């Protein structure tokens with residue numbers, strides 16, 4: 001006989017573990033499935049922005065974050081073609097610092113919190129099908145772990161990242177790719193800052209950036225990510241962009257005596273909330289499965305946890321009312337939009353309307369000279385404000401616009 005649960009969560013990354021943790025704490029009988037054995041690695045920059053660190057702390061892991069093997073950052077150094085922006089973390093309700101923690105450990109810790117709250121976890125168990133009655137209501141999940149398993153439930157949360165478990169036209173196409181590698185002994189400045197490189201190579205035909213994020217244990221996470229549009233326009237691959245990034249003057253110097261810990265690993269992302277469907281009858285999508293990755297920074301761990309926390313609240317509400325309809329679950333979507341749509345829509349518009357980020361060089365240069373605008377730019381990057389908040393700095397924007405116009409006039413004269 002199939003086992004029965006109040007909710008089945010597919011995928012035990014940050015989104016799935018957060019959903020399972022909050023749902024179990026609210027008294028629901030929770031099953032959490034993952035196709036992998038934990039602890040498992042997930043290619044990531046490992047950066048936890050202040051809002052993400054707040055989510056991790058809310059799950060009872062504040063002391064764990066403070067352990068010295070994790071990096072703790074208090075600011076950003078942004079290197080562009082012509083500008084250098086150095087900015088401490090703008091203070092918000094979430095504090096003035098963030099962390100860098102290997103996903104292998106972060107995800108295992110979040111999962112541990114879910115199971116200690118009462119969620120049942122099955123590893124090496126791949127969800128293969130969402131089961132619905134002939135009337136269309138979700139009735140359960142079919143899964144495989146060497147044999148075929150069936151779990152009965154009226155409510156499923158898909159937290160399977162870029163996996164495609166919940167077909168039903170829910171998934172938006174991936175629009176970016178990124179690659180990262182660990183190095184020991186990276187010898188750069190300001191190890192308590194996140195270093196972000198908006199290079200000419202990655203931005204002359206699209207959008208992308210490279211990074212160096214220091215852990216606290218002598219290692220650094222080094223990586224690069226570009227939009228799939230960049231790959232198409234340049235006819236290059238991600239490996240080519242990453243290898244070229246390691247040749248940037250700063251990287252050559254910093255990595256001179258550094259040892260790679262293993263080969264680089266790549267993964268894909270869907271940046272920006274738009275294009276995805278996040279609920280239907282008996283189903284909610286969280287984290288990357290619900291396109292919750294920030295459209296500019298590519299940051300998704302905090303949003304995965306946040307969406308899992310909200311999905312769990314709606315799961316509790318659905319059970320309390322005995323109502324698993326799309327109408328009820330649309331409340332989850334509305335709440336997410338209220339929380340995040342401004343940043344996502346404006347960031348998505350910026351990245352999609354500007355044909356290449358190199359055009360924004362005059363903006364970076366203007367922000368370099370204006371501390372208030374620089375702070376807003378960084379707040380936009382870390383998801384604390386919509387990028388259109390730069391409109392609060394009209395003089396700097398006017399200077400940037402002048403720069404863009406003279407740059408364009410210069411290039412047409414040269415042509």
Ligand SMILES: Cc1cc2nc3c(=O)[nH]c(=O)nc-3n(C[C@H](O)[C@H](O)[C@H](O)COP(=O)(O)OP(=O)(O)OC[C@H]3O[C@@H](n4cnc5c(N)ncnc54)[C@H](O)[C@@H]3O)c2cc1C
Nearest residue numbers: 011013014015035044045047127161163178287288300301
């Ligand atoms: C190179 C790179 C760098 C990044 N850097 C950062 C960063 O610095 N900071 C940040 O916040 N974000 C970063 N991101 C984004 C971040 O990694 C994701 O947003 C985050 O992993 C989303 O978590 P999730 O729980 O939604 O999905 P995931 O972490 O992908 O977890 C999904 C889980 O589902 C499981 N699964 C999949 N299919 C099935 C199935 N059918 N049945 C059962 N289990 C299944 C998988 O095994 C996996 O464990 C980066 C992404 C990349 C690619």
